Amino acid sequence: MALKQIEGSHGVAEAVALCRPEVICAYPISPQTHIVEGLGEMVKAGDLRAEFINVESEFAAMSVAIGASAAGARTYTATASQGLLFMVEAVYNASGLGLPIVMTVANRAIGAPINIWNDHSDTMSQRDCGWLQLFAETNQEALDLHIQAFKIAEELSLPVMVCMDGFILTHAYERLDVPDQERVDNFLPPFEPRQVLDPVAPLSIGAMVGPEAYTEVRYLAHLKQRRALDLIPRVAAEFKAMFGRDAGGLIRPYRLEGARTAVVALGSVLGTIKDTVDQLRDAGHAIGVLGITSFRPFPLEAVRYALRDVERVIVVEKCFAVGVGGILAINLRLALDGTGQPVRTLVAGLGGRAITMGSLARAFERAMADQLEAMTFLDLDEALVERVLERERLVRRSGPAAEAILREVGTVAAKIA
Amino acid sequence: MFQVRIHGRGGQGVVTGAEMLSIAAFLEGKHAQAFPSFGSERTGAPVVAFCRIDTKEIRLREPIMAPDAIIIQDPTLLHQVDVFQGLKADGYVLINSAKSFTDLGIDEVSVRLRPERQVCVPATEIALKHLGRPLPNAVLLGAFAGLAGEISLPSVVSAIRDKFTGKVAEGNIAAATAACEQVRAQLAACQPVKEPRADQHQEAR
Numbered sequence A: 001m002a003l004k005q006i007e008g009s010h011g012v013a014e015a016v017a018l019c020r021p022e023v024i025c026a027y028p029i030s031p032q033t034h035i036v037e038g039l040g041e042m043v044k045a046g047d048l049r050a051e052f053i054n055v056e057s058e059f060a061a062m063s064v065a066i067g068a069s070a071a072g073a074r075t076y077t078a079t080a081s082q083g084l085l086f087m088v089e090a091v092y093n094a095s096g097l098g099l100p101i102v103m104t105v106a107n108r109a110i111g112a113p114i115n116i117w118n119d120h121s122d123t124m125s126q127r128d129c130g131w132l133q134l135f136a137e138t139n140q141e142a143l144d145l146h147i148q149a150f151k152i153a154e155e156l157s158l159p160v161m162v163c164m165d166g167f168i169l170t171h172a173y174e175r176l177d178v179p180d181q182e183r184v185d186n187f188l189p190p191f192e193p194r195q196v197l198d199p200v201a202p203l204s205i206g207a208m209v210g211p212e213a214y215t216e217v218r219y220l221a222h223l224k225q226r227r228a229l230d231l232i233p234r235v236a237a238e239f240k241a242m243f244g245r246d247a248g249g250l251i252r253p254y255r256l257e258g259a260r261t262a263v264v265a266l267g268s269v270l271g272t273i274k275d276t277v278d279q280l281r282d283a284g285h286a287i288g289v290l291g292i293t294s295f296r297p298f299p300l301e302a303v304r305y306a307l308r309d310v311e312r313v314i315v316v317e318k319c320f321a322v323g324v325g326g327i328l329a330i331n332l333r334l335a336l337d338g339t340g341q342p343v344r345t346l347v348a349g350l351g352g353r354a355i356t357m358g359s360l361a362r363a364f365e366r367a368m369a370d371q372l373e374a375m376t377f378l379d380l381d382e383a384l385v386e387r388v389l390e391r392e393r394l395v396r397r398s399g400p401a402a403e404a405i406l407r408e409v410g411t412v413a414a415k416i417a
Numbered sequence B: 001m002f003q004v005r006i007h008g009r010g011g012q013g014v015v016t017g018a019e020m021l022s023i024a025a026f027l028e029g030k031h032a033q034a035f036p037s038f039g040s041e042r043t044g045a046p047v048v049a050f051c052r053i054d055t056k057e058i059r060l061r062e063p064i065m066a067p068d069a070i071i072i073q074d075p076t077l078l079h080q081v082d083v084f085q086g087l088k089a090d091g092y093v094l095i096n097s098a099k100s101f102t103d104l105g106i107d108e109v110s111v112r113l114r115p116e117r118q119v120c121v122p123a124t125e126i127a128l129k130h131l132g133r134p135l136p137n138a139v140l141l142g143a144f145a146g147l148a149g150e151i152s153l154p155s156v157v158s159a160i161r162d163k164f165t166g167k168v169a170e171g172n173i174a175a176a177t178a179a180c181e182q183v184r185a186q187l188a189a190c191q192p193v194k195e196p197r198a199d200q201h202q203e204a205r
Helices: A008-018 A033-044 A058-070 A081-086 A088-096 A139-156 A181-187 A214-243 A269-282 A300-306 A327-335 A357-368 A382-394 A401-409 B014-027 B123-130 B137-148 B153-163 B166-190 B197-201
Strands: A002-007 A023-026 A051-054 A075-079 A102-107 A132-135 A160-165 A173-178 A251-254 A261-265 A287-292 A294-296 A312-317 A343-347 A375-377 B002-009 B031-036 B046-054 B069-072 B092-096 B118-121
Touching: A002 A008, A002 B014, A008 A033, A008 A102, A008 A139, A008 A173, A023 A033, A023 A058, A033 A051, A033 A075, A051 A058, A058 A075, A058 A081, A058 A088, A075 A081, A081 A088, A102 A139, A132 A139, A132 A214, A139 A160, A139 A173, A139 A181, A139 A214, A173 B014, A181 A214, A214 A294, A251 A269, A251 A300, A261 A269, A261 A327, A261 A357, A269 A287, A269 A357, A287 A300, A300 A327, A312 A327, A312 A357, A327 A343, A343 A357, A382 A401, B002 B014, B002 B137, B014 B031, B014 B046, B014 B137, B014 B153, B069 B137, B092 B137, B118 B137, B118 B166, B123 B137, B123 B166, B137 B153, B137 B166, B153 B166
Parallel strands: A023 A051, A023 A075, A075 A102, A102 A160, A132 A160, A261 A287, A261 A312, A312 A343, A343 A375, B002 B069, B069 B092, B092 B118
Antiparallel strands: A002 A173, A132 A294, A173 B031, A251 A287, B002 B046, B031 B046
């Protein structure tokens, strides 16, 4: 083990290399690029024996990953945002075929309007695609989750997405504990595929399935994901026994003892939330946090049990379902079905907007006084939106909305946050 | 927690400067978190990078809005960007300039700060002399070691070696060392009032 002060992306590249992938294929897109660049350098320098395949698009990246995994190779790729959307058809095929590919998604907003900054719109758009989705809270956890992800994927024969906040984690320099090769080898045995394309024993993968069996195939996929709810904590426990630290698992409670209000979230914003909750606890508020590590499968029972004593739940989420509301919140309501515990959605950090302790604390205080609406957009400039709407009422050809809002906002170079 | 905000322009190594600062703090056994302002980085555009230093794990991910120190790599930003936003009353300011605070037209900032916590150093000129290129980032970290004492010059030197090799590393180290000495000399000429280091870690959380 070695402590290093390195960029999150390079930490993930080192972790993936320690897992001895045999095929790496990816197409560059911010904020994921540094990860596969790092792996590419290792392959070129001869430090990592893997086939690094340059492809012409994300659709090709996932297609190559499918072929490589079906041929029995431990396969890795990474993407973000539009890149994930571009590969969607193949993403569904990877899970439908039961191929244990591991993919990092460096979470980023999706367009239009084009935006390169962080939120969770990309992976949330794929929440129902059949892949497991694990969210990292810190760069250390991102590193650790990749090592666990290969084990979970290969055990289940299902693909796993490791979701880490783009820029906020991928581009942050932090202290990272990089495990040694021997321990990773002990933790993660060589890939023993459940299905493999082999000229010696020919078979076909990807048969057309009609109404007579489609339901059963799909149900099996659901069953396997629900079974992952047992496997994920087991792998996290094995990881702790081997490496001595907590990483992964289904959920992570923080100061929930005696809490009347719980804040639920995914990813790196949990750090800022925990600092905010510490401050509110010091001020006498009974508030705690529940971090969700495994979003798919969603740990309905574990969440329900962890929140059994709280009176209300605030879900902080970095994306939302347009026309409905919070996505994580919908999952929370399912977990809390029948309990009567109100769930409030706080949409924050869209397209990279800074999530500050100050704004969170004000929203949490309102929620604790039962004054927070069912769905609230943190730091939304309502007057600005009203001005744009007013213009649309007055002028038929009011022009593109994003450009109108940008004109209203004016120059941003003078602002820090 | 000690929080540093670095302002500069795309191409001046602002992000690399924050990263090296975090490496220097790491080498002293501290926790450090460096991150950029995540703009689409273009040469010449205003860029901000941040570095937090603490004795315990850093969980906070918001931008640094109340810095303990501000490093300005390009003085042309002074009247374009609100570079001093949120600076603490006992904070440090380090500006890459051969001019004084008065000549830069920022006396109103200067009077709010302790005299021994503000300094201008001609980092670009020092970089040109020792490195042959106008890259002020590592030079300013050397100057920062001389100004604030939050990190030592040997740690800055090691951080430069971590990021660069060969002639680039040695040139940056020579420039950083020269800048550190120059700042120390300027401060000694001013008034050598140094606060105990524990003071810098006081932070309401």
